[in-house]
Amino acid sequence: MKKYICNLCGYVYDPEEGDPDNGIEPGTSFEDLPDDWVCPLCGVGKEEFTPA
Amino acid sequence: MPTAFKAIQICEDVYWVGAIDWTLRDFHGYSTSRGSTYNAFLIMADKVTLIDTVKAPFKHEMMSRIASVIDPSKIDYIVSHHTEMDHSGSLPEVVDEVKPEKLFASRAGAVAMKQHFHRDLEPVAVADGEDIALGQMKLTFFDTKMLHWPESIVSYLHERKVLFSQDIFGLHLASSERFDDELPEDILYFEAAKYYANIVMPYSPLVKKLLKKVEGLGVEFDMIAPDHGPIWRTNPTRIIKWYHKWAEMKPENKAVIIYDTMWKSCRKMAASIADGLAQEGVSAKVLEIGSTNRSEVATELLECGAIIVGSPTINNNIFPSVADVLTYAKGLKPRNLVGAVFATYGWSGEAVNHLEAVLEEMKVEKVAESVNIQYVPDDAALEKCRELGLCVARSLKEKLQVE
Numbered sequence: 001m002k003k004y005i006c007n008l009c010g011y012v013y014d015p016e017e018g019d020p021d022n023g024i025e026p027g028t029s030f031e032d033l034p035d036d037w038v039c040p041l042c043g044v045g046k047e048e049f050t051p052a
Numbered sequence: 053m054p055t056a057f058k059a060i061q062i063c064e065d066v067y068w069v070g071a072i073d074w075t076l077r078d079f080h081g082y083s084t085s086r087g088s089t090y091n092a093f094l095i096m097a098d099k100v101t102l103i104d105t106v107k108a109p110f111k112h113e114m115m116s117r118i119a120s121v122i123d124p125s126k127i128d129y130i131v132s133h134h135t136e137m138d139h140s141g142s143l144p145e146v147v148d149e150v151k152p153e154k155l156f157a158s159r160a161g162a163v164a165m166k167q168h169f170h171r172d173l174e175p176v177a178v179a180d181g182e183d184i185a186l187g188q189m190k191l192t193f194f195d196t197k198m199l200h201w202p203e204s205i206v207s208y209l210h211e212r213k214v215l216f217s218q219d220i221f222g223l224h225l226a227s228s229e230r231f232d233d234e235l236p237e238d239i240l241y242f243e244a245a246k247y248y249a250n251i252v253m254p255y256s257p258l259v260k261k262l263l264k265k266v267e268g269l270g271v272e273f274d275m276i277a278p279d280h281g282p283i284w285r286t287n288p289t290r291i292i293k294w295y296h297k298w299a300e301m302k303p304e305n306k307a308v309i310i311y312d313t314m315w316k317s318c319r320k321m322a323a324s325i326a327d328g329l330a331q332e333g334v335s336a337k338v339l340e341i342g343s344t345n346r347s348e349v350a351t352e353l354l355e356c357g358a359i360i361v362g363s364p365t366i367n368n369n370i371f372p373s374v375a376d377v378l379t380y381a382k383g384l385k386p387r388n389l390v391g392a393v394f395a396t397y398g399w400s401g402e403a404v405n406h407l408e409a410v411l412e413e414m415k416v417e418k419v420a421e422s423v424n425i426q427y428v429p430d431d432a433a434l435e436k437c438r439e440l441g442l443c444v445a446r447s448l449k450e451k452l453q454v455e
Binding site: 041042 | 195197198202254255257258261
């Protein structure tokens with residue numbers, strides 16, 4: 001599973017870690033993140049992410 | 053308790069109790085030629101509240117200003133909007149001295165405090181939209197993540213219609229005057245633009261989101277009180293309008309030429325390029341890095357439409373000073389620019405390729421053939437440079453017409 005990076009703040013979404021603080025289980029691929037998921041660091045949407 | 057420094061009342065029940073840094077000239081590489089202020093505010097509500105603190109060496113000045121209004125030990129609440137040390141450097145000592153009932157910060161702010169001070173100041177975390185009652189007054193917090201740190205928040209004092217906006221809407225300017233209407237507009241515009249370019253520009257998409265959210269809330273401002281520079285009192289929406297404009301990053305009829313030079317070849321080339329731009333009616337700003345701080349380059353990039361970069365080749369690479377400025381400029385993420393490259397060399401000509409690669413990384417649309425000259429440009433070479441200027445100017449003008 002691919003990591004994705006936030007174009008704005010540089011946060012890296014690592015599917016192996018997920019985003020447990022925001023209810024995203026480890027092992028969740030970027031594609032499977034809900035549409036309303038936002039960057040936990042700066043708050044922009046999925047569309048601001050590119051493959052790392 | 054010393055009271056040599058006095059508080060300045062900004063409206064009923066609210067005082068400025070910050071510090072003026074008259075001699076600051078270098079703020080982590082940002083040239084602050086007019087100094088700065090670290091603003092802190094005291095709200096004389098039932099719950100006496102201190103909004104932000106100051107850089108550590110200025111603690112005495114702030115405490116003195118507070119003491120001119122009230123015994124600092126009477127402070128009930130302290131709010132920390134932003135953990136950067138120009139606003140929190142004195143926080144641990146102030147907490148020890150004042151022993152407030154509560155210290156408020158965002159959740160990320162609470163973590164950042166520990167990572168700065170390596171002790172637990174026991175902050176209470178506040179969420180986006182959360183209110184705290186100061187007795188007869190109410191303070192509401194708003195999340196401003198990455199404007200310009202992850203833990204940044206702002207707050208709004210309902211009864212006085214004051215927005216405490218931390219670094220947002222701030223500028224570096226040391227002055228006796230505390231209000232925008234006491235200072236010349238051209239200086240305010242320049243310093244606010246410089247601040248935006250150097251601190252806020254990379255997060256412009258978040259600025260747009262924030263401004264939209266604020267408009268949606270329908271909140272009225274009598275004052276916007278940032279953590280640096282004057283308080284926006286007369287027509288406080290003026291700075292909001294400027295932020296709207298800057299966040300759009302629309303191209304303007306100006307080209308910025310950034311270069312450095314070893315034996316004045318690049319200097320001559322830059323002058324010819326500027327002539328070509330002017331011939332087509334595009335304003336040129338020629339910035340030789342040897343005499344221009346990187347933060348001044350950033351300011352020029354905020355309101356322009358083209359970037360033209362030049363460098364000598366040294367040891368198969370670009371000049372270190374050019375790499376410095378371009379690394380900085382790239383991080384600030386200016387957008388919607390067209391551009392071109394010029395370079396010189398002695399026996400190998402790598403600088404031109406390096407510069408082209410940097411422009412590509414910066415998402416600049418290259419609109420002219422690069423000019424790469426051996427040793428010293430002759431008239432024919434300078435003519436090529438003029439053509440480069442003409443070419444960039446025509447592309448920029450076309451782009452401006454379409455927009």
